[in-house]
Every structure is written in structure tokens, then in C-alpha cells.
Amino acid sequence: MTLLSEHEQRQVAEAIARVEQHTDAELVTVLARRADDYAYIPLLWASLLALLVPGIVHYLSGWSSVSTLLISQWLTFIVCSLVFRIPRLTTRLIPRSVRHWRASNLARRQFLEQNLHHTMGSTGVLIFVSEAERYVEILVDEGISRHLDNKVWDGIVQRFTDQVGKGQTLQGFVSCVEACGEVLRQHVPVTQARNELPNRLVVLG
DSSP: OOOOOHHHHHHHHHHHHHHHTSBSOEEEEEEESOSOOOTHHHHHHHHHHHHHHHHHHHHHHOOSOHHHHHHHHHHHHHHHHHHTTSHHHHHHHSOHHHHHHHHHHHHHHHHHHTTGGGSTTSOEEEEEEETTTTEEEEEEOHHHHTTSOGGGGHHHHHHHHHHHHTTOHHHHHHHHHHHHHHHHHHHSBOOSOOOOSOOSEEEEO
């Protein structure tokens, strides 16, 4: 899993610039490697396994002494803590609902941090991706939501999510920006030339 290169980021920025020529919407794209480090997850699972596995073996076999049981539990905890810190394993240990909840929270923070709620006419649009969670979300301000139902974005989000899962993040961004542009051109057409926010991909390492 790698974030986009500078050349690829420029391609996303160019796609945004093309779209904003035909709409009053202000698009910002954000790409995060992951929504959270989930530091507590490896420790939680390691603790659970360290308590259960040696204990069950001790109960069923009866071969180990209490001191051996304690040592086994500590070793199990240490090994599992290290193994479960491997990013791919960590992600698999986290329930999907938790991963998406964390990613959704980060998307909403980015909407505010990128000043999308301060645009003229409230026409901010955030296209957010968190790669590790394979999570995509499009957030729009009230100046756009009053013209468009949120379900309009569902198909675009699903296609982009599929592309992220296949490692086609760049193609997904460009296609998503262009698809959003087609919708915005019809419902929020350009009324004046302006560019309030930078046309760039914000990368959160």
C-alpha cells in the first residue's frame, strides 16, 4: 500500500481544476494511509489469547505447573503483540464497523480542517479516501445538499471503493472527480470565476 507520487497527485489536481471551470463547487481531495494507528488492538487481542490459550492447554493437559503457565502466558502475550502489529494483520483484527467509524470521523475532521465549510455559497465538496480501511466518502456542504440528495453519490463512492480495493487509487480519484463534476455541472453550474481553495490532493501519511 503506497500513497500517490507527486506526479500522480498533480493529475488529481488537474482533474479538479478542469471540473471547477464548470461549477461553483469547491472540490478538495484527501488521501489517508489509515484512519487510526489502532495501537490498542494488538494489545487487546494479545491479552485475550495470552489468557485463554495457555490456560486451556493447562486445563486440558495438566502437564504444566503454575510457574510454567505464567511464563507461557507472558510469552504468548509478547509474541502476539509483535505479530499483530503487522499492518495487514492489525486491519484484519478490527471489525469493519469500527474501521469505517474511525475513517468517517477523520473525513468529517478534514472537512472542517480544509475550510470546506467556509466557502462562498456553502459549496464545499470533500472526496475522502482512507486506503487501509478501503473507505471512500463524499461530503458536501448545504449549498450543494439542498440541490442534490446524498444518494446521488452512492454509485460514485461504490465504484471508487472497488478501485481502491484493487490498488487503483489514482484512477479512482480521477474518475470520481470527473463523475462528481458531471453531476455538479448540471445542478451547481458555474456563475462566477473563483477558486477559493487549493486544487490539490491532501495526503495524510
